[in-house]
Amino acid sequence: MDTLADLEARAARGGPAFGADAHILCDNLVRIYKTEGSAAVEVVALQGLDLLIGRGELVAIVGASGSGKSTLLNILSGLDVPTAGLARVAGIDLLSMTPRDRLRYRRSVVGFVWQETARNLLPYLTARENVMLPMRLAGGTSRRARSSRTDELLELTGMADRADRRPGEMSGGEQQRVAVAVALANAPEVVLTDEPTGELDSDSAETVFGVLRHANRELGVTTVVVTHDPMVSRQVDRTIGIRDGRTSSETLRRTSSDGRVVAEEYAVLDRAGRLQLPREFIDALSMEHRVRLELERDHIGVWPSATGSDAEDADDAEEETNE
Numbered sequence: 460m461d462t463l464a465d466l467e468a469r470a471a472r473g474g475p476a477f478g479a480d481a482h483i484l485c486d487n488l489v490r491i492y493k494t495e496g497s498a499a500v501e502v503v504a505l506q507g508l509d510l511l512i513g514r515g516e517l518v519a520i521v522g523a524s525g526s527g528k529s530t531l532l533n534i535l536s537g538l539d540v541p542t543a544g545l546a547r548v549a550g551i552d553l554l555s556m557t558p559r560d561r562l563r564y565r566r567s568v569v570g571f572v573w574q575e576t577a578r579n580l581l582p583y584l585t586a587r588e589n590v591m592l593p594m595r596l597a598g599g600t601s602r603r604a605r606s607s608r609t610d611e612l613l614e615l616t617g618m619a620d621r622a623d624r625r626p627g628e629m630s631g632g633e634q635q636r637v638a639v640a641v642a643l644a645n646a647p648e649v650v651l652t653d654e655p656t657g658e659l660d661s662d663s664a665e666t667v668f669g670v671l672r673h674a675n676r677e678l679g680v681t682t683v684v685v686t687h688d689p690m691v692s693r694q695v696d697r698t699i700g701i702r703d704g705r706t707s708s709e710t711l712r713r714t715s716s717d718g719r720v721v722a723e724e725y726a727v728l729d730r731a732g733r734l735q736l737p738r739e740f741i742d743a744l745s746m747e748h749r750v751r752l753e754l755e756r757d758h759i760g761v762w763p764s765a766t767g768s769d770a771e772d773a774d775d776a777e778e779e780t781n782e
């Protein structure tokens with residue numbers, strides 16, 4: 460029988476842990492909301508979600524309403540705590556943070572841009588004062604350093620000539636560009652954005668997303684964009700689809716040798732071997748309850764479970780094999 464030392468030695472030989480070098484890692488993440496009241500109901504918003512995002516990546520997260528995107532983003536931004544599982548961002552375990560760690564995390568490790576422009580900026584401060592504020596709250600920088608970083612960020616987001624305007628004197632797109640500068644103020648490792656282009660017309664949306672992409676490339680900041688906007692999801696290298704609280708699909712884009720952008724969609728296979736078949740595939744073949752799998756040399760076939768005469772044929776085949 461194996462001793463504890465044998466088991467430990469075998470575990471040590473098992474190679475790097477899941478997502479060891481990921482910048483954002485979610486492993487079997489679960490979030491259950493319990494509603495108050497006489498008929499208490501539990502809503503499972505995330506049900507074992509796995510996610511790996513590398514340092515410096517720009518990814519879009521898409522999914523139907525209610526699939527769990529905002530729940531995921533609230534957890535990654537340190538606003539909410541998961542019920543179970545593992546969530547780690549820039550090496551920080553989000554389940555074991557003290558209130559003090561959480562404050563530091565939200566000030567300096569992650570930056571956010573929300574959909575509602577009013578949530579990103581203080582209305583009575585100018586663009587320049589809004590960008591300076593997070594640096595003043597975090598402390599540890601001189602007035603001169605804060606001022607020169609503010610200039611750089613307003614330049615990077617194309618808002619240098621609006622520096623002295625208050626939010627009410629700017630368009631929605633301009634406010635979101637300033638919001639990107641605010642999110643970047645304390646040089647975060649990760650920027651999280653929830654529908655940053657949701658309230659904008661298509662030209663402004665393109666400009667704001669262009670600023671996020673530029674910041675991602677120039678500063679190497681890992682960027683996650685939750686979006687319903689096809690313009691955004693078409694322009695990132697990786698789009699992650701969430702369905703029913705789990706990552707279900709990924710679309711990878713690459714530029715082919717002749718300069719065309721090629722998009723390939725994959726189903727996500729989780730660590731337990733589970734995958735979600737696309738709803739339209741299931742409906743097209745009226746699959747339900749169970750499917751038949753067959754391992755081929757280079758792929759796995761999935762068939763609807765046999766019914767009626769098919770089932771009888773299958774029973775005959777089984778009987779023959781048993782004889």
Ligand SMILES: Nc1ncnc2c1ncn2[C@@H]1O[C@H](COP(=O)(O)OP(=O)(O)OP(=O)(O)O)[C@@H](O)[C@H]1O
Nearest residue numbers: 492494502504522523524525526527528529530531
């Ligand atoms: N505070 C809460 N209390 C109870 N249930 C909640 C709460 N927040 C979210 N939910 C439920 O959790 C599930 C996931 O919600 P979530 O807001 O994460 O979805 P979403 O994908 O962001 O949707 P949308 O695209 O509409 O913003 C939904 O069923 C929602 O009703």
